[in-house]
Amino acid sequence: MTTSAIELENVVKEYLSHGEVVQAVKGVSLDIAEGEFFSLLGPSGCGKTTTMRMIAGFEAPSKGLVKLHGQDVTNVPPNKRDVNMVFQSYALFPHMSVWDNVAFGLKQRKTPQDEIKRRVGEMLEIVDLTGREKRRPREMSGGQQQRVALARALVNRPRALLLDEPLGALDLKLRQAMQIELKRIQREVGITFVYVTHDQNEALTMSDRIAVMNDGLVEQLAGPREIYERPATAFVAGFIGTSNLLAGSATGGELKIGGGRVLVPGHEGDVRVTVRPEKITIGTEEPSNGLSAVRGTVAEVVYLGTYNSYAVSLADGADATERSEGANQTQHGNRDDRAAARGGTIITVFQQNALDAMATAERGDSVWLSWQAQHSYVIGS
């Protein structure tokens, strides 16, 4: 992890749309290390695909530099860049067999016949498609086409592989299997993977590092654990998983909220705090002093198999509190809106079903919510 495979220096991409300049990418700097599994994660329109296309060479940056292994390739066409891409639509050549698809890149490089034969054979073995060389792409399943696309890119031994939402067209089961498969292949070939996705689970499962993008900018760049546990911004907190956002004015390292307190040691004045639903304990007794604790009423209980999800309406419904804007991906989404309309605050709590003793707070119960001080984070804007 010492050499840089890909560097972006302050890359900007502007489009002219109806006579107006639109910035798709507003200044992104990345340093992707050799052999890394790096994800660009964000909602559609955040600039992640444009960023990837600038690395591949399909788009020229309006400003900034693209470097591959220290070499400036900003103005180098895609066929002269030592990276290969797996397209969202796979873009397999429909008039060619699987074999000819995979051999395409090597043929362009005038690789000797016997070497093409050997490398294509090896690669088809890695992606488990030996025996299907003569098939046409349309005769194969989505998962198989996906692996042909992967083999076609990897057989060229690129310095980096770019993947643009490659699993988007697959069903859930296949997608999960392919995630593990991709990780295995990456370990086996040792090539840098740059992975574009809007699926947070995919990014968390596979990546060494993730750049969370929003509106043309990188909001946070860190490992999956840190992204999840310590979101840098409200956007990241909301986009990755479910999270509760509390805001208010802190005095003496405490935020008075919901008939209780949120511990924010070392912070004074206006703060915003996130806490993940699974870190919160739900109970009827007032918790001990060392914990953050708030009071509320159970507004809804949703049974989700491995865990229960509670929507707890906070005691005071003060205007000092609000929900993270991205968090309405949760099961309580609709009720959040209703609560928000009433001016109340809903806190989402996940509780594992293994804890049968306390698992059944009922709708309408008055409860205490508590969590350890290190599980809530003061975030930036």
Place this chain on the structure above:
Amino acid sequence: MSARTRLGDKLLHAYTWLVIVWLSSPIAVMILFGFNDKKSKSNTTWQGFTLRWYTELFDISDLTVALRNSLVIAAVSTIITVVIGTMLGLALGRHRFRGKGVTNFLVFAAISTPELVMGASLLSLFVSGNVPRDANTIIISHVLFSLSFVVVTVRARVVTLDPSLEEAARDLGATAWGTFRQVTLPSIMPGVLAGAMLSFALSIDDYVVTSFVNGSTVTFPLWIVGAVKTGIPPQVNVMGTLIFGIGVLIAIGNAVAARRRT
């Protein structure tokens, strides 16, 4: 209800056969009279079966020259038309550029212009430009009126083409030309071939435009029209039968290839 449906089915069947017979009867007559053992000047009444006209196919030297002229002109103009038309179709189907609207309009205009108007205006163009009328002016004119058909068939194919196919080829190291040759062209080939066939068919039986710009060059259709007064020899029927037969073979081949493709 079902009785009505059955009656409707029968009517539809009868109507369908009627249309088929109606469409193919001139062709049947043409083929039949190629075997007519005619004794008189005109070849309009059936006088017995013979294969004479097949063995004496090339005995009328003027007619043979005319047929050869037509085949050469059709082949050359088709090649030129396909090359230019494919490029135009690609540009119109894929890219945005200044003058695209005008080009699209001209393509449509060339299809909808009456042949008489086109022939007359081409003649005055060649005369005023002092261009001698011969096979070359015929080829130029045929390219002009077939071009739009190739553009339309290629353009229809191009718009359904996934642009990431070409990006994938570039990404895998292919040059611009390599991408066109290995990926773009094979993908749009059905459109190109359809355009080529249309172009060939339009050229080989064109009379109106050709009659304005031919100079002293005689093509197959021109020769036939000229022979109407003296009686069309059965060799014309035989040549027509052969041209028709080749067309049928191409159509069958195309259908088979299409079935294999899907």
